[in-house]
Amino acid sequence: MRKFKTESKKLLDLMINSIYTNREIFLRELISNASDAVDKLYFKSLTDKEIQLGKDELAIQVSFDKDARTVTVSDSGIGMTKDELDRNLGTIAHSDSMAFKMDNAESQGDDVDIIGQFGVGFYSAFMVAKSVRVVSKAYGSDEAWAWESDGVEGYTISEATREDHGTDVILTLKDNGENSDGTGENYDTFLSEYGLKSLIKRYSNYVRYPVQMEVSKTREKPKPEDAGDDYKPEYESYTEIDTINSMIPIWKRSKSEVTEEEYNEFYKTDFHDFADPARTFSIHAEGALSYDALLFIPSRAPYDLYSKDFKKGLALYSSNVLIMEKCEELLPDHYNFVRGVVDSQDLQLNISRETLQHNSQLRAIAKKVEKKITAELKKMRDNDREEYERFFENFGRGLEYGIYTSYGMLKDELAELLLFYSAKQQKLVTLDEYLEAAPADQKAIYYAAGESIDRLAKMPIVNTVLAKGYDVLLCTRDVDEFCFTAMMTYGRAAAEGEDAPEPLELKNVASGELDLATEEEKKEAEEATKENEALFTAMKDVLGDAVSSVTVSSRLTDAPACVTAAGPVSLEMERILAQTPDGADMKSERVLEINAKHAVFDVLKAAQEAGDADKVKLYTEVLYNQALIVEGMPIDDPVAYANAVTKLMA
Missing domain, CATH: 3.40.50.11260 (Rossmann fold)
Incomplete structure (x- = not known):
């Protein structure tokens, strides 16, 4: 047995339990590696005229054997020699794909898109597998070799057979039950057609090569020639190879080639909405940081938009591979309702490809996205007001x-x-x-x-x-x-x-001084306040701490009184804050303003001049509570208010 060329047990344990947070991404990593292998061969065919190879000949296959508990990812790519197996898989964190990208950086174009960066994605297989066997045959070679390991101490390399060039990665899955970290896991999820198809659709839907699986289907049997009028159709099950992924992302297709119906269907399918979006728009940026974005403004708010459980963000892709379903950093909170995707091959990802290393790149994209959303909303406001x-x-x-x-x-x-x-x-x-x-x-x-x-x-x-x-x-x-x-x-x-x-x-209008009164009206209010100082003092005594003052209003015309707020907290703020745990004690500085030109004021003056303190008290409380009701504010004692009104009517 050959030993890994690093302290493999510690590194693998760290990677399996720390670097990756989601076990199901093992399939994304293996398909990405397979795509890189296919890309390398395709690139070789572009530079070597002796290699006659069409892009339609290149594919990735995913299969499973429930009884043997195996999942296999196969490709028809460039394959590996014995030395390459030893170098690439025996040295953890050695990235042959990264070396390829650096060696051929100037020659690559849109036809080649290498995904790998760190050389650790392959080992994510050990999150779900108790052993891994890799069978590979390099393009142009007559020999095939097998690399095998349980991911603990080391690996073996032995002769194998494979008909064509390419690589098979065969995972023997762990048994269901306890993991090394004490958590339970159901690995049978990865041993079903539905489970694997879902993972391919979710993470690798836009890998540039076909990802194929043998899938089960049903079809109607031919109607027998001697069938009678009461014949009922019969169905049979069969299997066939299907391409699971879409390959070409809709956001990378020319806008002239995509119909509105296709955009709407993509939105509803990928973002789980039953209604068409209100707006669809895209961004295509080239330069130091190149990226594509396809954004949607929903036509309705999701039910949980304003709940604490709602998570904003755009789907983040790198080289067509899903990195994060909801990248929060791409959207400001005030645009949390926007749905969409951002795809860039220039992003510097962390080792797990689940987050970014350099947030400056993300901030640059987010800034452009925010400006684009603002511009689209202004366009909607000006050109389609109803919408x-x-x-x-x-x-x-x-x-x-x-x-x-x-x-x-x-x-x-x-x-x-x-x-x-x-x-x-x-x-x-x-x-x-x-x-x-x-x-x-x-x-x-x-x-x-x-x-x-x-x-x-x-x-x-x-x-x-x-x-x-x-x-x-x-x-x-x-x-x-x-x-x-x-x-x-x-x-x-x-x-x-x-x-x-x-x-x-x-x-x-219900807070502070509006400064709408004429000089004459202000003068009249001041004189009325001075003339009736004793009345206002008595009314303030009746209301106590409920108001900060009672004064003549210069803003009322028909109503006998109103309640306003003199401080920074308005009456409406007080009402709203009262519904929150931390705002119950926030009170407005209330002022009772009296309309000195109203008939009720004359009654109040008469009661004060007659020394009828009970009537002043009664009228003051009724006026104050009426003013609160008009403002939509609760009154402290509705029963007392009802009794006071009844007393006035008796």
Whole structure:
């Protein structure tokens, strides 16, 4: 027995239990090696005119024997001599494919695509096999040789027979049960037609050569000539060799050669959706980092999009071989809904081919992908508004959340994509469309946040702002106000050759001072506040810590009172945060604003002047609770409120 040329037992144990995290990728590695072997022979045929070889003669076969517990991967590639078997398989981490790539770097083109890099993929077979036998016959040689090992101490090389050039890798699978690491494993999964076909489709669907298997099928038997009218069709089972993989990735085909139906079918099949995508677009980049990307914007949100279990990411391929089903680094969180693939042969993979060595490459691709998605969304917004509104209904929350979680740093990229319901125009508008319709003297972008558009449209404060000639954005998503708070301001983009206009502050109509009152109205409010200081003090005493102050409102026209928030936490924020474990204690600084021109105020004044403290208390509590109800806020004691209203009616 020959010893491995490294401390094989330690290295193999490290590789099997540490380098690879998924046992099923052994088939991906063996098929990739077979593809490299076929590629080498095909490359040789391109440079040696004596070798008459067509690409259609080259293939990879996968088979299994359930009784013998073997899985075999065979190729019709260049094969190996005895010395090459010893050098390539006897020295762990020696990559003949990498040496081939380096020696022929300038000669390779689209016709040759060597996958191997590290020379360890073959040994992943020992994750599932208790022994491996490799039978190989080099092209042009009359001799075949067999390499055998249990992956522990060493290996043997002996004479063998093989009819044609190429290599057979025969794995004798481990018995079901306990592994060396104490975990149980069912290796029978790899001894079924369905199991192997699934792995080929999943990891090696786009290997450039046919991956073939003998598969079971059924067909209808010919109808006998003497069959009567009551004849029922009979079926028989048979087997035939099928090509399992697609070979040519759809993202590498010319767009003119692919129909929309083919793109849609690929999307629905590979990303498990029953609906066609809303948009399909691609990227083809060449240069220092070459890659292809095929991206899809779904037409509907998956049920778990906003759950903690949802995992974003694009499928990452290297030389048509699946590396990661969902590479999270390729998508920013705010575009987590995008599906698709990225394929590059320039990526520097780690030894297991499951992650990347150099994240700078990934970041460069991710940056281009993000820009492309943004551009496509803007195109959809401008050219297909109805479709875009459906998109925003499904995924707009994520765009707003992206602005909020970035503390407003992403607003220049994402704010133009947002849509909000306009109270004046009664339709969804962008922020730019809101500003285009705004009066020249408008000082802020006004919005109201609440549970429903109908309720917000009826709010007294909203109607006051509308009466002044200014539009109000009615925001019903729980993230809307947090997004606006992070943005702080928004301004129109500068027209060509002009300076950008001054951005406007985003203001909640129920928070702070709106500065909509005329000087005369402000003066009247100040005088009313001074004249009725005793009344407001009494009302503040009735409400206690529930409000920070009671004052005369300069924003109300028809309603007797309203509740506003003086601090950074609005009433709507308080309502939303109350539903979270960490936000229950977050309270707004409430202000009860009284309409000094309303008839109810006259009743309050009369009660105060008559010294009727009970009536002042009753009216104050009713007004405050009514104002909370109008704002969509819960009241502390609904029974007490109902009793107070009943008392007024009696």
